[in-house]
Structures are given as structure tokens and as C-alpha cells.
Amino acid sequence: MPHTPYPPSFYAASANPAPERPPLRESKHADVCVIGAGYTGLSAGLFLAEQGYQVVVLEAARVGFGASGRNGGQIVNSYSRDLDSVERSVSVNEARLIGAMAFEGGRIIRDRITRYGIQCDLKNGGVFAAFTHKQMHHLEQQKALWERYGYDQLEVLDQDAIREIVACDRYIGGTLDKLGGHIHPLNLALGEAAALESLGGIIYEQSQAIRIDRGPAPVVHTAQGSVHAKFLVIAGNAYLGGLVPELAAKSMPCGTQVIATEPLDGDLAHRLLPQDYCVEDCNYLLDYYRLSADKRLIYGGGVAYGARDPADIESIIRPKMLKTFPQLQDVKIEYSWTGNFLLTLSRLPQVGRLGDNIYYSQGCSGHGVTYTHLAGKIIAEALRGQAERFDAFASLPHHPFPGGHQLRVPLSALGALYYSLRDRLGI
Template identity: 75%
Template sequence: MAYTPYPQSYYAFSANPAPQRPPLIGEHETDVCVIGAGYTGLSTALFLLENGFRVTVLEAAQVGFGASGRNGGQIVNSYSRDIDVIERNTNSQAAALMGQMAFEGGRVIRERIERYNIQCDLKNGGVFAAFTSRQMEHLEAQKRLWERYGHTQLELLDRQAIRRVVACDNYVGGLLDHTGGHIHPLNLALGEAAAVESLGGVIHEQSPVVRIERGTTPVAHTSQGRVRAKFLVVAGNAYLGNLLPELAAKSMPCGSQVIATEPLSEELALSLLPQDYCVEDCNYLLDYYRLSADRRLIYGGGVTYGARDPANIEAIIRPKLLNTFPQLQNVKIDFAWTGNFLLTLSRLPQVGRIGDNIYYSQGCSGHGVTYTHLAGKVLAEALRGQAERFDAFAGLPHYPFPGGRLFRIPLTALGAGYYQLRDRLGV
């Protein structure tokens, strides 16, 4: 059987020790079979195990192989489209529920880290950085919106204040979320997997699901075994493939690129980000960066529609890094990698049920670290018969991409190009 290792990322290089979990062999039965050992699957499994369910997790590669182990590592509240968009696209009751949940994922992460003693380099504080007065007006409106839903740990930064937070002259201001922050994303996933196993959950790696047998007792088939369960939870996101065609038709994998520098001196690192906050800018195709625990600058950005791997990641991201921090001109890049996230047309997550016993969550649209942890809780609630919050998500419209599978990539890239031009023109 083919073995799928982690990509050669900084996170895989610096990952905490973890066991290799055996592939699924033979026939098994459980209460819930979770497909995918990323954040969504692990969060769901943990909440279910804490409530007495038997859980088996099937992972095609290794724990955290996909976006959960390759992302920018930033704890960012709300969703890829903010609560005001949700208010315009659903009823007031559902919007109120989703507004209340918008800040819950970060709390779930911190609770997991504390309860299970997960070593993942948690640091507090995240900054949204504005290039233009128009973007700053948007941040002011965002602050008012979030405060309306009870999220008050926010601080507006003017040009002088943001210069004290990040050593970059490009920004006119920003918004500091004191409940934001950053983590080593793969180590968070590995710690959550260990927590799953500590509660009696079973994780099989190198076990891609090749077929789902639907029915009153669904069955997940791999090449060497199968799991019969009362419920299936599909949490493959951008790495699900065409396992469930009705989900693939309404989403599109996209690639994002990340680089990590060589370790910086303590003096240089603190001069760049004195408070060790993470930062993302306010452009439509945004850039994001932070310091690692060993003082590397981790910098990401760019989108590759259709999840193609660029030939030279450093050539794409290094100019962005130097535009932000020209003082790093002579710094060596030690790691460059790409990973896929799943885009939806609305940029809102897709949550739902197929039949009576197959549940899914997908389509974080590049905003998944906090949302996936919330999604696990919401899915687990639904399986326990408490579906109010699940129904609020499930009621959001799930649009197919225009042009179908053939034209969704060029049409989406064309639309993104329009917004990128707006970013450059400052409008």
C-alpha cells in the first residue's frame, strides 16, 4: 500500500513526536466513523468521545496532513464572510445564533490546549492591518459589528500605534483582537489526536476512504477494510476528492503558499513584531505572517485556484515578504510549501446532512482554524439530538460554481483578479 508522508514544511520539521497509527484492516463497527483527521474531524471526535460515543477516525495520510497541518497558524475569529453578510442571507434567529458562535472556535482551541496539555506554542493577539483609509473604515465597522455580538476585546490602532506593533511603514492603521493569536498548527492537531486516543477513540492513518455505502447503517470502505457505523461524519474538506459528488460540485480546492525563514536573532525578531502578535492584511487576496517559537518569520499568501502546486513557491512569496520587511533582504528561506483549502462560492461554510446519518462540514474558504473547532462541536451536538445550531449553519445557501467543474477555476480566478485590482488601486 502506498504511504503518504507529510509535505516538507516547517511544521513537519518541527512537529512533536507522534506514533504512526496503523491502517484500517478488516471489518469494524462503531457509533460514529469520522472521515478525515484534520481539525474538523478531530474536534468532532473529541466532543463525541467526551459524551460517551464510540468513535473511529479514518485518515487518508497522517493526522493533520491537509490544511490543519500546513496553515498560517493564526487564530482569527468569525468566518471568511463576516456576520453582516450572514445577517443579509438568513433569518434573524439563525443570524443571531451564528453571531454568537463566531467567537467560540478560539475558546474551544484554548480549552483543548489547557485540558489536554497540548504543546503548540500558543501566543495571544492578532492584528488586522489596513493599507488604505477605506480598509480602515471597514475595520472600524467590523469592530462595531463584533461588539454588537459581545466581542469587546478589540483595539483600533492608528498609524503610530500599528507601527509599534509591526515594523512596517505600509499600513495606515489596524485592529488588534486580543483574543486572536497563533499556534503551531500541526502540533495542535497532533495533540488533539492524542486526546482522542486518551478517551478511547481509534485513529487509522494511511486509510483513504474509497467508497461510502449509504443506507440505514452506512459503511466507509478503504482498500483493506471497512467500518460500519450508526453515523458518518465527512470532514475531508479540500482533500475529500469526489467521494461525495454532491459536495464536490459546490466547492473548489485552492492552494495557498507559505515560506519560513531561517531562525532570526532575538533582536531582529523582536524589532519586526515586538509584541509577538500575528498579522493579516485587509486585501481581498491577503498576506499573513507571524513569528514561530524559534523566531522564524512564517509568511503566507497568494491563491492558486484549482489547487495546482506552483513550481517556485519562494519566487511567489518572498517579494511579498520583502515588501513588508525590506530589512530581511539577506535572510535565507529554509522552507517553502503549499497546501489546499476549500473555497465555496459564498465563502461561507457548508454544513449539512445527507440522508439521516451522513453529516458533513466543509468550505472554510481560508478561514478554518477557529471555524473547524466550532464545527466539531456543532456536529457533535447534532448527533446528540441538539440540532438548533447545526440547523443555523445548514440553512445557509450552498451555491454551485457557475460553469460547473470545467469553468469554475477560470471564472473564479477572473473574479479574484478584479478584487486584486481593486486592492492595488485602493478602492
């Protein structure tokens, strides 16, 4: 039977000790079977286990193997498309519900860290950095938009203020989200998995779901076993493959690239990011970066539509890093990796049911650390019969990518090029 290890990322190299869970080799019965041990699946499983449900999680590789254990590690509020896009897509009541949840995911993460003593290097504070006056205007509008939904933790930064936060002269301003922040993403997933197991949940690794028998009591089959359950939660996101064809029809796997430097001298690290905030810029194809607990600069950016793995990640991301921080010209890159996320045409998540007892959430579109934790909570609520918040997300309309399966990648790349040119021209 194939064994899939973690990819060689900085996160895998610095992960907290965790057991290798055995694959499923028998027929099991559970209240809930969850497919995928990333943030969505772990969050749903943990909320359900806290309510007394017997939960079995099937993971094709290792806990946090996908985007949950490879992302930039940034706690960013709201969604990949902001609340004004939500307001244009659904009814006033549904927009009100989705807007009220836009800042809940970060609170869930912090609660999990505190309640279960998860060691994942939590730091508070996240910055949105603007290159142009148009981007700065957008950030000011975002602040007013978020305040309409009761969120008052954004602070506008002028050019002098942002230069006290980031040692970079490219930005004309930005905003500070005081309840943004950053974490070691794989250690967060491992801690949540341990919390789930402490409540009686069972996680099987190296146990890819290969077939689902739908019906009043769904059955999930793996190569060597099966799980019979009352409810099923599908949380495979970009790593679900063709298991559920209708979920693949309106989404597209994409890759993003990340590098991590060698540990920086303490004075240099402090000069780069004196407050130790994480940062993302406001371009359509944005860059994002932060310091790790051991003072490496973790820098990411770029999108590979269709989830291709570039041959030389460092050659793609290092120039971006040096454009931001030319001070790092002589610094060695010790890790580089890629990971897949699932993109939707609207850039808003896809949520829904298949029949009466199969629930899913996917398509975070590169903005998933906070949303996935919220998704787990609303799936758990819906499964228990409290579906108002789940149904608000399920009301979001979704459409196939233009060009169908064959042309969606080149057309998406062409659209990204258009928006990137607009960013460069400041229009």
C-alpha cells in the same frame, strides 16, 4: 499499499513526537466513523468521545496532513465572510445563532490546549492591518459589528500604534484582536489526536475512504477494511476528492503558499514584531505572517485556484515578504510549502446532513482554524439530538460556481484579479 508522508513543511520538521498509526486492515464497528483527521474530524471525534461515543477516524494520509497541519497558524475569529454577509443570507434568528458562535472556536482551541496539555506554542493577539482609508473604515465597521454580537476584544490602532506592533511603514492603521493569536497548527492537531485516543478513540492512518454504503447503518470502505457505524461524519474538506459527489458540486479546492525563514537573530525578530502578535492584511488576496517559537518569520499569501502546486513557491512569496520587511533581504528561506483549502462561492461554510445519519462540514474558504473547532462541536451536538446550532449553519444558501466545473477556475481567478486591482487602487 501507498504510503503518504507529511509534505516537507516547517511544521512537519518541527512536529512533536507522534506515532505512525497503522492502516485499517479489518472490519470494525463503532458508534461514529469520522472521515478525515484534520481539525473538523478531530474536533467532532473528541467532543463525541468525551460524551462516551466509540469513535473511529479514517485518515487517508497522516493526522493533520491537509490544511490543518499546513496553514498559517493564526487564530482568527468570525468567518471568511463576516457577520454582515450572514445577516443578508439567513433569517434573523439564524443570523443571531451564527453570530453568537463566531467567537467560540478560539475558546474551544484554548480549552483543548489547557485541558489536554497540548504543546503548540500558543501566543495571544492578532492584528488586522489596513493599507487604505477604505480598509480602515471597514475595520471600524467590523468592530461595531462584532460588538453588536457581544464581542469587545477589538482595539482600533492608528498609524503610530500599528508601527509599534509591526516594523512596516505600509499600514495606515488596523485593529488588534486580543483574543486572536497563533499556534503551531500541526502540533495542535497531533495533540487533539492524542487526546481523542486517550478517551478510547481509534485513528487509522493511510486509510483512504474509497466507498460509502449509505443506509440505516452506513459502512465506509477502505482498500483493506471497513467501518460499520451508526453515524458518519464527513470531514475531508479539500482532500475528499470525488467520494461524495454532491459535496464536490458547490465547492472548489484552492492552494495557498507559505514560506519560513531561517531562525532570526533575537533582536531582529523583536524589532519586526515586538509583541509577537500574528498579522494579516486587509487585501482581497491577503498576506499573513507571524513568528514561530524559534523566531522564524512564517509568511504566507496568494491563492492558486483549482489547487495547483506552483513550481517555485519562494519566488511567489519572498517578494511579498520583502515588500513588508525589506530588512530581511539577506535572510535565507529554509522551508516553502503549499496546502489546499476548500472554497465556496459565498465564502461561508457548507454544513448539512445526507439522510438521517451522515453529517458533514466543509468549505472554510481559507478561514478554518477556529471555525473547524466549532464545526466539530455543533456536529457532535446535532448527532446527540441538539441540532439548533447545526441547523442554523445548514440554512446558509450555497450555489455552484459560475461556469461549471470547466470554467470555475479561470472565472474565479478573473474575479480575484478584479478585486486585487481595486485593492491596489484603493477603491
